[in-house]
Amino acid sequence: DSSSAGQEDDRERRGISERASLDKRALRRSFLDNLLYVQGKFPRLATKNDYYLALAHTVRDRLMQRWISTAAAYTTQCSRTVCYLSAEFLMGPHLGNNLINLGIYDVAAEVVGELGLDLEDLLYQEEEPGLGNGGLGRLAACFIDSLATLEVPALGYGIRYEYGIFHQTLSDGWQVEKTDKWLRFGNPWELARPEWAVEIKFGGHTEQYTDEHQRLRVRWVAARIVNGVPYDTPILGYHVNTANTLRLWKAEAPESFDFGQFNRGDYAGAVTQKIVSENLSKVLYPNDEQEAGKELRLQQQFFFVSCSLQDMLRILQIQRIPVEKFHEKFAVQLNDTHPSIGVAELMRLLVDEQLLAWDTAWDITCKSFGYTNHTLMPEALERWSLPLFQRVLPRHLEIIYEINARFLDQVRIRFFGDEARIARLSLIEEQGPRYVRMANLACVGSHAINGVADLHTELLKQDVLKDFYELCPEKFSNKTNGVTPRRWIVLANPRLTSLITETLGDGWIRDLDLLRGLESHIDDAAFVQRWQAVKRANKADLATHIERRLQISIDPDSLFDVQVKRIHEYKRQHLAALHIVALYCRIKANPNIEMVPRTFIFGGKAAPGYHMAKLMIKLITAIGDVVNFDPDVRGRLKVAFLPNFSVTNGQRIYPAADLSEQISTAGKEASGTGNMKFQMNGALTIGTMDGANIEIMEEVGKENFFQFGLLTPEVYAWQARGYRPQECYERSPALREVIDLIGSGYFARGDSSVFKPLIDVLLRYDPYFLLADFDSYVACQDEVSAVYKDKHRWARMAILNSARSGKFSSDRTIRQYCSEIWNVDKVPVRLLSQEDVEA
Ligand code: GPQ
Structure with missing residues (x-):
């Protein structure tokens, strides 16, 4: 087909003449050889991990020629x-990424598939x-x-x-x-x-x-x-x-x-x-x-x-x-x-x-x-x-x-x-x-x-x-920071990768600005439909994963609202928690209220000595334990805290997100990079004017971004004036209801002491301005829900977010470091032959 023909041209152009080693039969041979000679196993005795290691060694063998050729080029040229x-x-x-970069992901999947194994399964073996x-x-x-x-x-x-x-x-x-x-x-x-x-x-x-x-x-x-x-x-x-x-x-x-x-x-x-x-x-x-x-x-x-x-x-x-x-x-x-x-x-x-x-x-x-x-x-x-x-x-x-x-x-x-x-x-x-x-x-x-x-x-x-x-x-x-599209799109989101490559060719993987080409497909109903199908399939995969891990049922058609990052007060996971409680209060007040179903997905680690961050995790899980099982909610709200957020888990999560939560207090998040991974994978952002969110909004346009909250100079002004969070609490009935409900111990089986330290800090000091931003955040979230009801409009906005994410490739960032700070040029590497190496 045309994409594999494109890859073939690419190889020709780059002069990678390792046809034999890229050959499927050779790959299968060395896979089985490594199983025998490295793992000391034959198929009937081999564990999944043996197969993973055999494949890893097969890939490693293919890296060696390039590694040595690179070292030789740098040494002889005394490169800067x-x-x-x-x-x-x-x-x-490493395994999946190396398969992608070598261009042998698909052929490796076939080889292990013919041996009755599943490549993804083997990839998950890697710690x-x-x-x-x-x-x-x-x-x-x-x-x-x-x-x-x-x-x-x-x-x-x-x-x-x-x-x-x-x-x-x-x-x-x-x-x-x-x-x-x-x-x-x-x-x-x-x-x-x-x-x-x-x-x-x-x-x-x-x-x-x-x-x-x-x-x-x-x-x-x-x-x-x-x-x-x-x-x-x-x-x-x-x-x-x-x-x-x-x-x-x-x-x-x-x-x-x-x-x-x-x-x-x-x-x-x-x-x-x-x-x-x-x-x-x-x-x-x-x-x-x-x-x-x-x-x-x-x-x-x-x-x-x-x-x-x-x-x-x-x-x-x-x-x-x-x-x-x-x-x-x-x-x-x-x-x-x-x-x-x-x-x-x-x-x-x-x-x-x-x-x-x-x-x-x-x-x-x-x-x-x-x-x-x-x-x-x-x-x-x-x-x-x-x-x-x-x-x-x-x-x-x-x-x-x-x-x-x-x-x-x-x-x-x-x-x-x-x-x-x-x-x-x-x-x-x-x-x-x-x-x-x-x-x-x-x-x-x-x-x-x-x-x-x-x-x-x-x-x-x-x-x-x-x-x-x-x-x-x-x-x-x-x-400005960037992230690599190889790991965060090609490896993490194969469905989206196929759709984009079939639409634009595969040049975007090395030149992410080419994603702009997607904009001209925004009125193509078939393309938009395929886009929606990709997101829907990714969401179904994540739903299955969550159901297995957490024993809660997830509706793949609900809005997947995701916040994954380290747990920190300045990142304000607890602001997202207040919003969930506000929605819950609306349902309790009026169980028949119309509401866009949402699945709130959280992930992130707290520093072991950071007690407030650990309490924020407990708050989220405690809210989930009530909301997920309250019959009045009728499945309209689900809260899932996925344990052990990591690169591996990120690769499952970003592709399945509808909404990316980037809600730090303005002036606190240096850049953020998760925000970029979500954008590339077609999530819309709800965010403050902080870090790289500002540049993301510049790229996608205000109309494709959900902005809320105080601006940095406003935060400084409130600080200078002497901020009294109690006043926000008194002014906003919705906020008061939320804070009082948490403070009452409702989410802690009636024990009002559990979340007291958190509530006390918010009411007395609120150093990260949650209460000041609460009303603005909730109003913005209502706008999100209103837009989500129009699935077609949402999809167009999501496509524009991906199409305009080119700036946030780390290739752009690194080019700038190279020319403006490091003054270093590229040194193309000629692949040495076996004879060159041995000579
Ligand atoms: N960042 Cl100082 C960390 O992850 N750890 C640190 O110790 C320090 C910064 C982050 C920062 O919070 C993000 O806003 C940036 O996007 C990221 O560094 C990369 O620059």
Whole structure:
């Protein structure tokens, strides 16, 4: 047929001459071979997981040629390379994505199908590497995908956590955390590279000495050394030969380290030391946008950053590039402040170990780093108490003092006598207990600083980083986030992918702006009908999944109203909960009231120590327990909290949504990226003018977006005036009824104490303006229901949302980073033949 012919042309054009390996018979042969030689099984004994692993190895074998060809191209051409430093990479399962990017998804489905297996079933066997909390970690994963697809040389550097984000279960409606043993059955996607291990120092003290040129130098005498071992995962681009590398570091106790000397024959003590060392990469901190301030967290940050910078120096050496050209070879991006200790560590490596002059080293450092800020929430700005910092990184504290002294000298000349400004810009917070301010370090040590949506960048300039903006406005720019359409449309929504490709051809997968072509089909009744059928089928699939998981029946024709993201007060899942209760109250007052049936779907994890967020989960599940079974409701309202929201679960949920809830308090959500995944998959958004919602509305047009709520300047004005939520409560009868019903204990079997902390905060402080936005939100939701009754109008709006989502491809975002921050070009990769490789 025409689409597979299109794919064939594509392959020809790209010169991928691996016909044999793409051949179905060869695929079947190596699948069965891997089952035998890797898993040691034959079909009658094989488990589903054996089959998954056999297929994973079959795919991995096909990645290797590309991976090696890519490494060869980059090495011989000494290509300029992006190094994306991130404490989190929330990759999601690899198998499906690799099948898509290799262009062998359909043939793999046939091969396993002929063996009596179901490909989707095998895909669900993969335990996803949950090495991130939420948006920030998932953004890193989308970026790595786009970099490979755009054929840009890039390395992702991070931590190989043994335990990723916890697994969430619900017990009596409360969140319960279980550990995430994702490596339990092995990981076929990674390759350990112990030959490239590096040593990382911690603690101890510093000493001065004079070198052979009579220059005064500093040596760091560490108290302990830990080995960092790289584990590499290939990241294949879409229908290209480029396979970049995700390099994650595992901490190990060094064999060479002489425990005996330290412990005087204390063997048990030495083993304890080993455990302490390996704790470094043991577990991901599950706090999203919350400062934990834990010593182990600083150690983790330094660990992966020092490993990565040392690895870059090794690469320079292999390519015989002088260390003075570090910044010409590498563009190093800091994904928030988590890796910002890199500024001080690169200075240490260049000055103390490579023996460069301070000024030379500082010039290289500033030209190498770029810093992306991801939040305006004050509690998420990282600071480390001075005693803790001194204990872990004594040499880095000295270096930070030196950077600060030189920096503030310049500030004093520019802003003569402005001591308050100097105190705000200082890398050290001096009022009260002293802290190292990591955002300030990142700003001073980077040549580029960016926010992640237009509004966010403006607020950074006006507010959070105002002093740095006034000092160096030229460093600042915006890079609105994006998401990869390969995972979030092609893999997650095969029905929509077929419809779009049959309508437009498959060019949209690498150039999402081509989706605009859908607009001309909006009056084509057959197309609109097919569009509706796709959504309806996706909803039916999700309904089945929910029914199985939660034992509640779901009507696929009801409006699927979805909010999935980390649970946080600023994201206001409890505002959505208030709306559900308002609808419930209408039904109780008038059981025959006409109402558009809705299914409210929630998902998201709460940080284990964030009690209010956990109470928000309990509120939602408690409302569900009443509403789902009250006969008066007659199925018009259903509330489902899907446990353990993850990349895997997201892939089922986004394609089935009608309505995307993006209801954060204006000025609080830096960008949001879930909003983009919903839009691409044809959901309409109800949202505040926050983060990237504003840009989504700009793209789709006001008439295709449900906007409500205070604007950021209005929030600021209410704050300045002194906001009294009690007044909103008194003014709005609907709000009063909702708050009183929850406060009465109606959703807690009469126990009014359960939700008291939540209700008290709302009535007394309401720091996120739920009560101020309540009436506006409910009115907007009524408008949503009115529009939904007109199924045809809804479908047209949904099509326009997808058609106008091109801006939010991470390919666009990455092109902007490449040209405006990293100054890096693509390096197409020629596939080496077997003989080339072996020669
Ligand atoms: N974000 Cl600082 C996180 O997911 N975790 C964090 O620790 C910080 C930010 C998010 C942010 O809340 C979203 O608005 C962004 O879309 C996302 O980062 C990616 O930039």
